[in-house]
Amino acid sequence: MDGTDMRAEELPKWFPYSIYIAAYHIDSEKELESQSIVEKLYHRYGGVYSKDLNSLDFTSGSFLSYVKGLSEGDFRVFLIAAGSAEADKESFNSISSHEKYDELVEGLRGVLPKELDSTYILRVAYTTDGEEAEALLQRYVKNARGQLRSAGLIRNCVLATLKGSSTLMPSRELMVLPYGDWETAKEGIWALCFEVCSLALYNGEMSRLYSERKLMFDLMEASESSTQLRINEILAEMRRPVDEIQPGDLEDILKEITIQFSRLSTLASSMRRDHVKARGLLRGLRNLLKSWNERPITESLTNTSVETEDFENLMAPFGDFIERTEALMAQLNTVLDSVRTYLGIQQQKASIVEQTSSKEQLVRLVNLQEILHKLEILIVAVYLTEMARIVFETLLQESANLLTTAFIPLSLLISILISRILHKTR
Amino acid sequence: MSLIIPGDWFVNPKVLGEFYRKYKDYPIEEIRKVSFEQGLAFGRSVKAQLGINGDDPEAIAAVLKAVLRDEPTAKVMSVEKGRVLLRNSGFCPLMTACLSMNLPWTWLCSSLGWPFFHGLASAVNPKVNLTMTKRREKGDPYCDHIFEIGEGKLIIP
Numbered sequence: 001m002d003g004t005d006m007r008a009e010e011l012p013k014w015f016p017y018s019i020y021i022a023a024y025h026i027d028s029e030k031e032l033e034s035q036s037i038v039e040k041l042y043h044r045y046g047g048v049y050s051k052d053l054n055s056l057d058f059t060s061g062s063f064l065s066y067v068k069g070l071s072e073g074d075f076r077v078f079l080i081a082a083g084s085a086e087a088d089k090e091s092f093n094s095i096s097s098h099e100k101y102d103e104l105v106e107g108l109r110g111v112l113p114k115e116l117d118s119t120y121i122l123r124v125a126y127t128t129d130g131e132e133a134e135a136l137l138q139r140y141v142k143n144a145r146g147q148l149r150s151a152g153l154i155r156n157c158v159l160a161t162l163k164g165s166s167t168l169m170p171s172r173e174l175m176v177l178p179y180g181d182w183e184t185a186k187e188g189i190w191a192l193c194f195e196v197c198s199l200a201l202y203n204g205e206m207s208r209l210y211s212e213r214k215l216m217f218d219l220m221e222a223s224e225s226s227t228q229l230r231i232n233e234i235l236a237e238m239r240r241p242v243d244e245i246q247p248g249d250l251e252d253i254l255k256e257i258t259i260q261f262s263r264l265s266t267l268a269s270s271m272r273r274d275h276v277k278a279r280g281l282l283r284g285l286r287n288l289l290k291s292w293n294e295r296p297i298t299e300s301l302t303n304t305s306v307e308t309e310d311f312e313n314l315m316a317p318f319g320d321f322i323e324r325t326e327a328l329m330a331q332l333n334t335v336l337d338s339v340r341t342y343l344g345i346q347q348q349k350a351s352i353v354e355q356t357s358s359k360e361q362l363v364r365l366v367n368l369q370e371i372l373h374k375l376e377i378l379i380v381a382v383y384l385t386e387m388a389r390i391v392f393e394t395l396l397q398e399s400a401n402l403l404t405t406a407f408i409p410l411s412l413l414i415s416i417l418i419s420r421i422l423h424k425t426r
Numbered sequence: 427m428s429l430i431i432p433g434d435w436f437v438n439p440k441v442l443g444e445f446y447r448k449y450k451d452y453p454i455e456e457i458r459k460v461s462f463e464q465g466l467a468f469g470r471s472v473k474a475q476l477g478i479n480g481d482d483p484e485a486i487a488a489v490l491k492a493v494l495r496d497e498p499t500a501k502v503m504s505v506e507k508g509r510v511l512l513r514n515s516g517f518c519p520l521m522t523a524c525l526s527m528n529l530p531w532t533w534l535c536s537s538l539g540w541p542f543f544h545g546l547a548s549a550v551n552p553k554v555n556l557t558m559t560k561r562r563e564k565g566d567p568y569c570d571h572i573f574e575i576g577e578g579k580l581i582i583p
Contacts, residue, residue, distance in 0.1 A: 215565065216525055222567030226515035230498060256498045263522045266439070270526040 011190045012057055014064045016081035018101035019122035019176075021197055023077045023204030024113050037078065037111050038069050063104055070197055075117075075205055077197045080108045083124075098123050117204035118170040120196050125177050126185055133158040133177035134297060140175060152294040152302040156180045157188055159294075159303055170203040170310065195288060199307065202285040209274055209281075210314045216271075217317040224324055227260065231331050238338045242345055250339055257339070261332050268325040275318040285311055377415045384411035429460045435538060439523035442538075446529050454533075458541040458580070465545020468493065473549055481551040483510045486573050489550055490543075508574055512543070515568035531563040536582060540571070544580045547573045557581040 038056050042049040045065070047058020055068040063082050070077040082101040102123075125140075127133040130153065137160050141148050144162075151160035158177040176192065178185035234253055238245070289304040296302050388407040392400040429452065432441040449457060469489050472478070478488045487505045490512055494500045499516040520539055524531040544556040555576030560566040 212528070213525070215531065215563070216521075218565055219521070219562055219567065222562075223516050223521070226499075226568070227517065230516065255496060259496070259498055260517070263517045263519070266522050266526045267517060 011187075012064065012066045012081075012083075013186070014083050014085040015124070015126065015186050016066070016083035016122075016189060016193065017124050018083070018098055018105045019079065019081045019120075019124065019193055019196075020105045020109055021077065021079050021120040021122070021193070021200045022109075022112055022116045023075060023118045023197075023200040024116045025074055025204070025208050026076055026113075027074075038067055040111060041067055041108065060104055063101065065104060065108065067108060070201075072201055075201055077201050077204070078112055079193060079197055080105050081193065082108075117208045118172075118200045120172045120174060120200050122174045122176050122193070122196065124189055125175075126182065127177050127179040129179050130156075130158065133179045136177055137175055146173075148298075148300050150303045150306040151297050151300040152292075152304065153297050154192065154292045154294050154303075155188055156184065157192060158297060159192070160300075161303055161306060170207050195292070198288050199285070202281050202288070203307075203311065206278060206281050206311055206314050209278060210317070213271070213274060213318070213321075216267075217321060220321055220324060224328065227264075227328055228331075230256075230260075231328070231335060234335050235338070238335070238342065242342060242349070245342060245346075247343075247346065250343060253335070253339055257332050257336055261329060261336075264325045264329045264332070268322055268329065271318055271321045271325070275315070275322060278315045278318055282308075282311055282315060373419070377412065377419050380415035380418060381408070381411040384414055429456060431457075431460050431464055431538065439519070439526050442520075442523040442529060442534060443527035445538075446527075446533070450533070454537050457537040461538045461541040462545040462548070462580075465542035466549050467545075468542075469546035469549025472546075478550070483508055483573065483575075486510050486547045486550045486554060489546055490573075493546055510547075510573040512571040512573065513568050514562070514571070518562075518569075521562065535561070535563050535569075540580055540582065543571055548578065551575060553578050555579050555581060557583065559583070 038049070038054050039051070042056050042058075045056070045058045045060060047056050047065075049056045053068070054070070055066070057064070057066050059065070060082075062084070064084060066079075066081045068079045070079070082104040125136060127136055137148075137151065137158055140146075141160075141162070147163040149161045149163040151158065153159075156179055158175075158179070160175040160177075162173040162175065164171055164173055174196070176189060178189050178192075234256070237249070237253070286308065289307060292304060294302045294304045385404060385408050388411065389400065389404040392403040392407075396403060429449065432438070432445060435441050435445060472489050472492050473485075476488070476492055478485050478492075483505050487502050487510045490510065491502050494502075494512075497519075499518045500512060500514045503511045503513045505511075520531065520534050523529055524534065540556060540558055544554070547554045547556060553575050554573050555578065557572045557574075558569065558581070559572055560568055560570035561582075562569050
């Protein structure tokens with residue numbers, strides 16, 4: 001994230017009591033850049049403005065204020081802090097001690113866009129030791145009639161999250177109670193501020209990704225049901241006897257499956273793309289929270305576990321959507337296999353019919369050949385008899401007819417013999 | 427800038443992406459008008475090709491059925507009491523395009539989808555009204571398009 005490198009920047013020397021952090025997406029063509037927001041505040045309040053660092057440190061009445069814009073791709077994180085140079089003696093027993101700072105921050109928030117993707121409100125109080133910090137936290141929660149959602153110890157600082165209204169956009173109210181050395185506490189609180197900025201960015205990006213896909217998640221059930229219904233109809237159609245299913249019907253089914261399959265495949269891969277993006281954000285969030293090395297206090301859950309769980313809950317529908325579309329694709333594959341099997345059976349049937357018909361043709365051909373063969377023998381025999389008759393008529397005129405008749409069986413035998421010899425040589 | 431709607435927008439998510447980037451700031455009424463004209467021309471050609479006569483709901487249903495023959499997610503559910511109910515459920519082309527190309531669903535349906543269907547039916551009867559009684563882009567489980575003879579309006583409640 002640009003601008004988070006604290007070494008490059010001279011951070012305020014005063015102590016922030018009220019901090020507001022917001023992350024939002026910008027349409028680079030339309031939205032106001034955070035640079036111009038800081039500049040706008042500079043023109044209104046004056047102070048020390050750094051264009052390069054996109055920050056402004058200024059005084060408003062008796063309070064000190066600091067605003068800073070950070071950017072990461074199409075996302076902007078805006079930090080607004082109000083505080084004083086001295087330790088505020090008033091304790092958390094009196095919430096009014098923060099109201100004055102809150103009011104200033106509230107006024108500055110007006111410059112931000114209306115559509116935010118995540119917000120963090122931090123109220124800070126300095127304490128001398130950890131025990132006092134915990135006691136202050138309990139008193140504040142009791143007085144504010146709030147409920148503690150999570151709490152933990154991060155370096156020398158008690159960090160607690162209050163239960164808020166559950167909305168789609170992550171909106172957190174944090175209590176930050178640094179203790180120990182005053183100067184170290186001041187430095188520590190600013191470091192934590194920038195870490196919460198990163199947290200706001202991860203949650204903001206995830207929240208936006210989720211809200212953009214929420215309609216798809218909501219409609220998954222109905223779309224899945226109607227697709228399932230159609231798959232069942234197709235399978236019922238496929239259960240009809242093979243002879244009743246025409247090739248045209250199979251072609252229509254194939255076309256329909258191809259359309260459904262390509263859409264499901266597009267949806268699954270698009271959702272996978274988002275899921276991968278969400279996993280990347282989760283890795284960043286985990287690394288950040290790991291660096292906190294948060295230790296539990298009281299019986300509450302730690303901020304680390306709650307933040308991770310919330311994030312994973314937003315991520316879960318992405319995985320579910322992919323699984324459900326893939327399950328439908330697997331079913332469509334089964335239908336496709338059935339169509340293929342049907343086509344195979346029909347092809348096989350056609351081939352059997354073809355084979356039977358060619359066999360019959362062959363039998364007819366063989367029969368014809370046999371007839372021709374017999375005819376051939378007869379023709380040869382006739383020729384032989386005729387030649388013998390000519391010979392008999394020449395040599396023995398009187399008994400020529402008798403001899404010719406007697407020669408007929410012989411001519412047939414000779415003809416068969418010749419035919420066999422010829423066929424053998426062939 | 428003259429508005430050109432690609433002829434295959436209802437089957438090609440890629441052209442929808444390009445179309446959105448080009449015309450997202452264009453007046454929506456203008457886009458609706460062109461999409462309506464595209465549906466009207468398509469409806470007229472289908473009507474002539476299939477020899478569909480008459481201007482009653484049965485003829486409207488016949489044109490819709492012919493156009494949506496290869497679309498598995500759209501189905502004419504009923505033709506009764508002078509009205510045609512066309513239902514779109516499952517994973518329709520616009521829903522797929524919205525997710526894959528990251529496009530605004532409402533914008534696509536209201537500027538392209540519904541006017542196109544209205545144009546198709548108007549090829550049969552120019553007085554037909556199309557009322558979108560259920561819309562998935564606002565969270566309904568399916569889209570119900572009701573066609574009935576009226577004043578020739580597209581009604582999006």
